[in-house]
Amino acid sequence: MNDTTLMNPDTVRNTGPQRRDDSRPSFSPYHRRIETHSRATRATTTRSRSISRLARANVSPRPPNYHQANVTHHTALRRRLLEQVPYVPVRKQGDFTPAEPVSFSMNGIPGISVAQAIAEEFTGLDDRDECISSFEGSKILCRVELAGHDLYTSKVNTRRHVAGWTPIFRCKLAKEIGKRMREYVEQVMGGGLDLERVYLTRLIHVSKGSWQPELFYEDLVSPELAA
Numbered sequence: 001m002n003d004t005t006l007m008n009p010d011t012v013r014n015t016g017p018q019r020r021d022d023s024r025p026s027f028s029p030y031h032r033r034i035e036t037h038s039r040a041t042r043a044t045t046t047r048s049r050s051i052s053r054l055a056r057a058n059v060s061p062r063p064p065n066y067h068q069a070n071v072t073h074h075t076a077l078r079r080r081l082l083e084q085v086p087y088v089p090v091r092k093q094g095d096f097t098p099a100e101p102v103s104f105s106m107n108g109i110p111g112i113s114v115a116q117a118i119a120e121e122f123t124g125l126d127d128r129d130e131c132i133s134s135f136e137g138s139k140i141l142c143r144v145e146l147a148g149h150d151l152y153t154s155k156v157n158t159r160r161h162v163a164g165w166t167p168i169f170r171c172k173l174a175k176e177i178g179k180r181m182r183e184y185v186e187q188v189m190g191g192g193l194d195l196e197r198v199y200l201t202r203l204i205h206v207s208k209g210s211w212q213p214e215l216f217y218e219d220l221v222s223p224e225l226a227a
Contacts, residue, residue: 079111079199079216085145087206098205099134101214104174111199111216117178118195122171131167132158134205138165141210142177144184152184153210174200177213193217 104112106124122128135158145151156176159165168176177200185193197218206212 077218078221079218082198082215082217083147084212084215085147085151087143087145087210087212089207093207096208101205102132102134102170102173102203102211104170104200104202111201112174113196114178114181114198114200114215115195117174117200118182120171120175122174125171125174128169128171130170132170132173133167135159135167135211137209139209142180143206143210143212144181144188146184146189146215150188152180152188154180154183156180173203177203181213181215 103110105126106112108126112125116122138157138159139155140158141153142156143151143153156173158168158173160168160172178195181198181200182195185191185195185198199216199218200213201216202214203211204214
């Protein structure tokens with residue numbers, strides 16, 4: 001090769017390094033494995049961070065079919081009165097005039113679950129902090145006698161000693177009646193009623209010093225029967 005050839009720019013360009021063939025893959029199989037692994041690592045890290053946020057918020061991650069699994073299309077709820085044996089006083093009541101019943105409702109809907117009352121879950125209980133002054137003395141006799149079961153009675157304090165004797169709050173009264181219902185179901189009935197579905201709607205004055213809770217039970221029924 002002479003000096004003219006070496007100095008010719010066209011010759012130099014033609015004899016220089018060849019351009020890469022565009023048909024050649026941009027990444028080798030090794031590089032593709034690295035890229036796939038990186039994507040999987042990023043996805044795992046993102047999910048771990050999401051779960052950490054849920055844990056800090058005290059929320060459990062839900063499966064993809066959470067809503068579908070918790071929607072029931074074939075059942076409805078209906079409350080029925082738990083009938084009690086009519087009260088017949090042992091002694092003459094004289095000029096007994098019953099006081100107004102004490103009502104319990106949640107957000108305007110009659111009744112509070114007995115289990116909620118026992119657990120002091122009073123969010124939504126109407127007039128929860130109202131003092132109940134319907135009782136004559138400092139104690140009443142709570143009586144329960146569901147049809148087909150024995151009679152149960154228990155005393156309930158209706159006044160509390162806070163800066164003197166003051167009437168009991170509605171929420172406290174609901175809890176005390178709920179506790180008596182739990183004793184009745186466990187000791188007299190031997191179980192058989194789910195307290196989550198037993199609702200206390202009213203406390204009714206049946207005789208001097210005696211009050212009886214009005215109770216409903218929430219059944220699962222088909223939508224056709226509930227309509």
